Amino acid sequence: MLGMRSVGWLHGAVVAAVVACAPCAVHGDTYELTLQGISFWYEGQANMDIDLTILPGDTVRWLWVEGYHNVVSGFPDDPNGGELFYSGPPAGVPGSTFEFTFWDPGIYGYHCHPHEGIGMMSYVTVIPEPGTLALLAASGLFWKRRRRRP
Numbered sequence: 001m002l003g004m005r006s007v008g009w010l011h012g013a014v015v016a017a018v019v020a021c022a023p024c025a026v027h028g029d030t031y032e033l034t035l036q037g038i039s040f041w042y043e044g045q046a047n048m049d050i051d052l053t054i055l056p057g058d059t060v061r062w063l064w065v066e067g068y069h070n071v072v073s074g075f076p077d078d079p080n081g082g083e084l085f086y087s088g089p090p091a092g093v094p095g096s097t098f099e100f101t102f103w104d105p106g107i108y109g110y111h112c113h114p115h116e117g118i119g120m121m122s123y124v125t126v127i128p129e130p131g132t133l134a135l136l137a138a139s140g141l142f143w144k145r146r147r148r149r150p
């Protein structure tokens, strides 16, 4: 078991880790998908088979290669579809792009209006920074133990 002294030390270490990690808190990587045929494509995977996991601050860019498409946030049945991002009415100009930067962890579905009925949809998973996970776990431990004190 951890005594209060070691928990205090742990908390200090967490604070130090946060300070040390400050410059690495924002990512800026860009992941490019293509719109081709009746699918979103990424690294040989299409639509719901795409496994794209990114970090807060990373950007997803959709590149029109072929076909008549758009990019609409949310899955097709989402009443708030298109509220987070929307590339505009369907278009088919090869080489045009649309991009969105994700800041909050979560699972973000998106789809194409003309082809939503035939499965042109996918999602992006945004995970917290690894340092943030450690921070949350350690803070939880710290506060839980503190609350037990009379």
Ligand SMILES: [Cu+2]
Binding pocket: 038, 039, 067, 068, 069, 070, 112, 113, 114, 115, 120
């Ligand atoms: Cu489409």
